[in-house]
Amino acid sequence: MLEYLIRRLTGTIPVLLAVAAFVFLFVHMLPGDPARLVAGPDATPQDIAAVRADMGLDRPLVMQFLRYLSDTARLQLGRSIKTHQTVAELIGERFMPTLLLTVFAMAWSVVVGVGIGVLSGVKRGRWQDQVAMVLAISGISFPGFWLGLLLIDLFSVRLGWLPTGGYGGWQNFVLPAFTLGTAVAAVMARFTRSAFVEVTAEDYVRTARAKGVPERGVIWKHTLRNALIPVITLTGLQFGFLLGGAIVVETVFAWPGLGRLLVDSVAFRDYPVIQAEILLFSCEFVLINLIVDLLYAVVNPEIRLR
Amino acid sequence: MRHVVPRMLLAVALVFGAAGTAHAAKDLVVGFDANLTGLDPSDLNDNLSQSATRLMFEGLYMLDEHMKLQPQLAESFDASEDAKEFTFHLRKGVTFHDGTPFNAAAVKFSFDRAGNPENHLKRQSLYVMIDHTDVVDEYTVRMVLKYPFGAFVNNIAHPGALIVSPKSVQDFGKEVMRHPSGTGPYQFVSWSADTLKMKKSEHYWKPGVPKLDTITYRSVPENGARIAMLQAGEAQFIFPVPPEMIKALQNSPTITIFNEPSILVRYVALNTTRKPFSDPRVRQALNYAVDKQAFAKVVFSGYSDPMDSPLPPLLGYYQKQGSYPYDPAKAKALLAEAGYPNGFESTITGGAATLAQRGMQFVQQQLAVVGVTLKVEPLEAGVLTAKQFNVTGPQDATIVMNYGGWSSSTGDADWGMRPMLYSKSFPPVLFNLAWYSNAATDSAIEQGLATVDASKRATAYSEAQAQVWHDAPWIFLGVDHTLAAYSKKLHGAFMRPDQQFTLTADADLD
Numbered sequence: 001m002l003e004y005l006i007r008r009l010t011g012t013i014p015v016l017l018a019v020a021a022f023v024f025l026f027v028h029m030l031p032g033d034p035a036r037l038v039a040g041p042d043a044t045p046q047d048i049a050a051v052r053a054d055m056g057l058d059r060p061l062v063m064q065f066l067r068y069l070s071d072t073a074r075l076q077l078g079r080s081i082k083t084h085q086t087v088a089e090l091i092g093e094r095f096m097p098t099l100l101l102t103v104f105a106m107a108w109s110v111v112v113g114v115g116i117g118v119l120s121g122v123k124r125g126r127w128q129d130q131v132a133m134v135l136a137i138s139g140i141s142f143p144g145f146w147l148g149l150l151l152i153d154l155f156s157v158r159l160g161w162l163p164t165g166g167y168g169g170w171q172n173f174v175l176p177a178f179t180l181g182t183a184v185a186a187v188m189a190r191f192t193r194s195a196f197v198e199v200t201a202e203d204y205v206r207t208a209r210a211k212g213v214p215e216r217g218v219i220w221k222h223t224l225r226n227a228l229i230p231v232i233t234l235t236g237l238q239f240g241f242l243l244g245g246a247i248v249v250e251t252v253f254a255w256p257g258l259g260r261l262l263v264d265s266v267a268f269r270d271y272p273v274i275q276a277e278i279l280l281f282s283c284e285f286v287l288i289n290l291i292v293d294l295l296y297a298v299v300n301p302e303i304r305l306r
Numbered sequence: 307m308r309h310v311v312p313r314m315l316l317a318v319a320l321v322f323g324a325a326g327t328a329h330a331a332k333d334l335v336v337g338f339d340a341n342l343t344g345l346d347p348s349d350l351n352d353n354l355s356q357s358a359t360r361l362m363f364e365g366l367y368m369l370d371e372h373m374k375l376q377p378q379l380a381e382s383f384d385a386s387e388d389a390k391e392f393t394f395h396l397r398k399g400v401t402f403h404d405g406t407p408f409n410a411a412a413v414k415f416s417f418d419r420a421g422n423p424e425n426h427l428k429r430q431s432l433y434v435m436i437d438h439t440d441v442v443d444e445y446t447v448r449m450v451l452k453y454p455f456g457a458f459v460n461n462i463a464h465p466g467a468l469i470v471s472p473k474s475v476q477d478f479g480k481e482v483m484r485h486p487s488g489t490g491p492y493q494f495v496s497w498s499a500d501t502l503k504m505k506k507s508e509h510y511w512k513p514g515v516p517k518l519d520t521i522t523y524r525s526v527p528e529n530g531a532r533i534a535m536l537q538a539g540e541a542q543f544i545f546p547v548p549p550e551m552i553k554a555l556q557n558s559p560t561i562t563i564f565n566e567p568s569i570l571v572r573y574v575a576l577n578t579t580r581k582p583f584s585d586p587r588v589r590q591a592l593n594y595a596v597d598k599q600a601f602a603k604v605v606f607s608g609y610s611d612p613m614d615s616p617l618p619p620l621l622g623y624y625q626k627q628g629s630y631p632y633d634p635a636k637a638k639a640l641l642a643e644a645g646y647p648n649g650f651e652s653t654i655t656g657g658a659a660t661l662a663q664r665g666m667q668f669v670q671q672q673l674a675v676v677g678v679t680l681k682v683e684p685l686e687a688g689v690l691t692a693k694q695f696n697v698t699g700p701q702d703a704t705i706v707m708n709y710g711g712w713s714s715s716t717g718d719a720d721w722g723m724r725p726m727l728y729s730k731s732f733p734p735v736l737f738n739l740a741w742y743s744n745a746a747t748d749s750a751i752e753q754g755l756a757t758v759d760a761s762k763r764a765t766a767y768s769e770a771q772a773q774v775w776h777d778a779p780w781i782f783l784g785v786d787h788t789l790a791a792y793s794k795k796l797h798g799a800f801m802r803p804d805q806q807f808t809l810t811a812d813a814d815l816d
Binding site: 030032033036037038039040041042043044045047049050053054068082083084085093094097109145147149152156157163164165166167176251252253254256260264266267268269293 | 337341342343344346426429498500501524528530577675686687688691692693695696712721725734737
């Protein structure tokens with residue numbers, strides 16, 4: 001097990017290096033000069049040269065790349081071109097808001113989504129299934145920004161129960177976590193249902209029934225356990241995506257998260273911030289994949305980690 | 307144990323009782339679409355961060371809510387006849403938030419720092435004309451310029467020339483943008499992610515003010531959410547409010563709409579070095595072909611005024627030039643005269659924001675009436691600036707019609723014309739996207755800078771405006787209104803004509 005973990009983690013180093021190199025080349029290929037964008041339209045050539053020199057953008061690209069690689073290897077992420085803050089600080093301020101929002105949104109949406117999916121799978125074709133799937137389709141189709149604004153209008157402006165946005169106490173989490181989780185819950189419900197239905201048709205489920213296992217046992221032990229494998233995969237993927245910052249929800253709820261930071265950074269071609277964020281997201285995905293693989297083994301002891 | 311509980315209750319009651327009898331804290335929350343970029347005044351170029359620094363820092367001079375020059379840390383100034391020497395007499399008894407005194411040495415330090423190219427600060431161009439700064443005595447400072455610069459006092463009234471505490475720079479170095487220390491009415495508390503907090507300065511030099519206890523800046527990018535914040539009472543001032551959303555706020559009994567003309571002009575810069583725009587008749591024809599009233603109505607829901615000069619009315623030395631009335635027949639006649647009886651095809655380029663796209667589509671529709679077929683090319687900001695500035699001269703410009711806007715950040719006519727209409731301001735140097743070059747305009751712009759004499763400057767800018775209006779290097783569209791909204795409880799909050807959020811010294815909440 002430990003050996004497996006070490007092997008998996010060391011295996012990610014070349015992946016991350018490749019990502020780092022790729023991201024560097026990609027952001028520098030984007031048209032647009034960060035010095036010009038940061039200095040503004042009424043900046044004179046001196047002003048722009050000042051920004052360029054300040055951020056080392058006047059050095060040859062190869063030198064910038066080597067510098068970037070060696071800095072990144074030592075976890076030196078540099079400073080934002082736009083605000084001069086250290087990238088570590090910029091990301092640090094926004095990491096917890098994004099992580100907590102993701103955790104809350106995923107927590108309710110996975111429970112509700114899987115619950116609805118199982119119910120639909122068990123009662124497939126009946127009215128419960130139809131109601132659940134109408135809900136799920138609505139959840140997927142409802143645009144997040146629209147749902148968010150409707151919720152703000154109802155709960156913040158009309159009723160005055162919850163704040164309109166911003167990061168703070170638990171009240172601040174309710175609306176964004178609900179909005180963010182809605183689409184996830186809907187996807188989870190549909191996915192769980194189809195995985196469930198698929199497993200129900202398997203031979204071993206039929207065998208279980210034939211040898212007289214009670215229906216409850218068939219559903220929970222034989223069907224759900226196996227149906228959960230793809231559901232866990234999906235949960236991991238969704239978690240990874242949301243950790244990358246939910247741009248729409250963060251924007252609607254003025255949430256100081258990583259998604260808005262990335263959008264702002266791209267707008268200003270803030271190379272160090274873009275690079276660090278993408279690298280962070282890659283690390284998160286690698287980690288989540290590892291956790292997902294470990295969870296497979298927990299859910300289904302027949303899966304061995306090698 | 308039994309005694310502890312009542313005692314605790316008593317303590318709690320006392321605490322709450324005490325809080326209840328003290329005056330309610332006056333906490334102002336303002337919501338803006340953008341986020342701050344920093345708090346080092348000489349290293350900023352966005353209105354939002356500048357407005358925040360202007361609450362914490364002060365300059366020798368300032369522009370008030372009407373863009374009028376007012377003394378702030380200086381009480382008065384003398385200028386030499388040739389506009390090359392400026393002597394400022396400073397206010398006495400002022401201290402920075404870090405406790406150090408404000409004096410001539412602090413002014414010299416601040417100016418030397420911001421103007422030194424080695425410090426790589428974004429606003430150093432405000433200082434390029436300064437040769438050196440002398441401390442005459444404790445409260446007198448003299449700036450000697452390399453060449454005459456008539457707009458100098460306006461230049462130093464720019465937020466890029468706010469005076470910073472020398473100690474704060476020595477203590478924090480580059481990190482001073484996270485530890486601002488000025489002489490302003492409010493002092494820094496914290497800045498994290500998208501929230502800036504300031505509190506009242508207890509030692510402000512002007513007696514009786516400030517009246518607000520705290521000010522919080524929040525970045526709320528979504529228009530609807532920002533409006534909801536104001537409606538829910540979480541914010542007392544929001545900017546911007548999109549023109550089409552004013553209606554939603556108009557009938558609220560607790561909210562006031564702020565609707566005033568700005569100094570932001572909207573225009574289409576026509577590449578005057580390229581056919582067909584090299585012919586002034588074509589450029590004039592396009593001006594006759596666009597209905598400016600309809601532009602205001604369609605694009606800005608009426609919150610815009612037609613341009614009647616290259617300068618907006620609220621900028622000093624503005625002079626009304628007349629109008630290019632909507633006259634498609636005349637436009638067609640002029641086009642025919644210039645050799646384009648059937649019009650021509652071209653491309654209009656601009657930003658990708660909703661308002662910019664709507665503006666370009668409007669121009670497209672108007673010009674179609676006179677036979678000019680436009681392709682609308684909305685571009686993301688980075689791509690757009692690359693296209694505008696990655697050029698060495700007019701020969702490799704790829705933009706022929708640029709839909710854009712300009713607001714003079716110094717509040718002076720010089721910066722309202724020189725960057726866009728002076729032949730030495732071709733990209734990549736500055737923003738002359740029309741590649742407009744006229745010796746008469748150039749000389750008028752130079753004369754405007756060569757003196758501090760208001761009547762001589764007025765003559766110069768009057769000539770420049772008339773020449774540009776006649777040459778029509780732009781399709782003159784409109785002057786934006788600034789649209790914001792605030793709680794009726796709030797007094798003394800404005801958007802200045804340059805769209806900078808401003809609080810009067812006695813700003814207060816009921």
